[in-house]
Amino acid sequence: MFKHLAASIRGIGHRTIEGIWQLGHATRFFLLVLLKSGTSFRRFGLVIRELYYVGVLSLIIIVVSGLFVGMVLGLQGYETLQKYGSESAVGTLVALSLVRELGPVVAALLFASRAGSAITAEIGLMKATEQLAAMGMMAVDPVARVVAPRFWAGVISMPFLAAIFSVMGVFGGYLVTVTFIGVDAGSFWSQMQSNVDFRIDILNGFIKSCFFGVAVTAIAVFEGYDSPPTAEGVSGATTRTVVTSSLAILGLDFILTAFMFRGL
Amino acid sequence: MQRRTLDFWVGLFVMTGIAALMFLSLKVGNLDTYGIADSYVVKGNFDNIGGLKTRAPVKSSGVVVGRVADIQFSTSTYDAIVTMNIDSRYQFPKDTFASILTAGLLGEQYIGLAAGGDEVMLKEGDTIMKTNSAMVLEEMIGRFLFDKASEDNDF
Amino acid sequence: MTPEVLVEISDLNFSYNSRPILKGINMTMKRGQVIAIMGGSGSGKTTLLRLIGGEVVPSSGYVKVSGQVVHELERDALFEIRRKMGMLFQFGALFTDLSVFDNVAFQMREHTDLPESMIRDLVLMKLHAVGLRGAHHLMPAELSGGMARRVALARSIALDPMLIMYDEPFTGLDPISLGVIGSLIRRMTDTLGMTSVIVTHDVQESLKIVDYVYFIADGVIAAHGTPAEVRDSVTPFVHQFVHGEVDGPVPFHYPAQSYRRDLNLEKALV
Ligand SMILES: Nc1ncnc2c1ncn2[C@@H]1O[C@H](COP(=O)(O)OP(=O)(O)OP(=O)(O)O)[C@@H](O)[C@H]1O
């Protein structure tokens, strides 16, 4: 009994230390990537190539999900608001939920599973097949040549994807409430415009998505670069990318929200 | 993939992203209603601001003419100092009356400006002298009950 | 002309997780030489190449390449010296997201300012040398194992380095390409005055082209000599290797407990 307790406490302690060690390792890698980002900007073609894989190929899922999320928000919001006779506020509801929370958060979650996992798998496989070692032997730094361009492509894509998600959501909400249900289009827009603030809502949503972009891509490149060079290693790293970045997104969202909207 | 096609798609992606951000700023948000237009600052002291919040609209005759920029509590006068940004296109006389009103029964609170008759106009940094505090529902109900009770007592 | 020493390995020790792999290796490699390193599977040949390239750090001893101790170099100096090295990885390690052409052009684009037209000519020349000029537009996934290895070879000689390390260049090649690649290595070494290090199991083919052979077994150099010395050697070790015999001093098995015990046959005896 006592032995079991001691063993489990020791296990917890061990895992905590392991976690701290891993965090430090990841932070050092993150700084290394930043330090070696010069190449990415001197040869922006490298980043453009990755923008295609990370950004353009994520568009479909972002557009479709944004549309549906907006439609559901419109429908649910209308159901509730019409009980109080304020169905014209549905535009405000849809836009605020999207711009403040759902746009950045859901887009980042989708981005993590669509692009983050792909980045991890690609870098992990390049490591497992010795491509990174070969690059190093050719006197080309793999962190500068492979990791940094992917990191920056992710950081650049995320705010755009979140904005596109929000716009598609507003459009979906408009489609359901105005086109199908028949809420007045004028009050839909005017209510929205008088209640959504540029600085407080849109700029903060944008800042959130920038944070998420950095977090997701940093986790993805780290997990890929750090993965054991085997098939299980790469698949485990891919799973960890999705799980860790989802948790990071939600945790960061809480912290950022607390900072941004505290006074309101 | 060909370099040119790749560049094309990425260009399209970035353009769509920027367009989405513009749409959010201008069409969904209200970037065009403040910040861009020139504005001047006026202040007002209120005994009670009720539920007034920063960036609540400042209206005159129902038209939005500005926004609340800041709300502070003054420890010298023990009341609230509300700072407003008013669009420079709209000038108000010095004796303008500012009151905190509520849109609908439970709606948001805003500041209503009723123009006075003074020749001198409000300038940047001026303070509005005539203010009317927010109606607080509890006080209204309390007063109503009190009135009712005193009426009853008369009989 | 007295050939100068390019690579000098002195009393080199290396272990993976405290398991010693190499124990006191000494070698010298001169310009214009083709050197073969042979030894059983898992005897540490690839590890030796990694040590020369500075990818791993020895536990004691050193590797000197053109007079510089590799593991003591700063990162920039290490990269500087690696630019003059080529390495053919055992499994090719082609960049799977780049075409054959771009793989071979990779170092030229990274390290030189050559115009694209000249890069094109150079790449096609390198690919022609390994017989794959016609395959320049393919992706690595579309190549056979032997073709991939030849592309990797073309890539490792892209910048005409002064030292090339080939990790098993002959595996997966048919006899014809094997002969061609063998004489290509020899010819390049002679004309460019470079040094080639070949890790190989193909004794007969490599004896035709190399100047010197090292046999590694148990982490030490078990034998060394010129091809003529090796062919005539009566050392049991070398004899076994050159003639591919199963029985002899080179163990086929990874160290393990007795086979009988592993199969639970010995219990009955105890
Ligand atoms: N990353 C590693 N971690 C731990 N041990 C390793 C690692 N890489 C290789 N080894 C061990 O080092 C020893 C030598 O490996 P090496 O790859 O140098 O062999 P090799 O001589 O090239 O064999 P082969 O002819 O099969 O390619 C092997 O016993 C292997 O188990």
Ligand SMILES: [Mg+2]
């Ligand atoms: Mg090997």
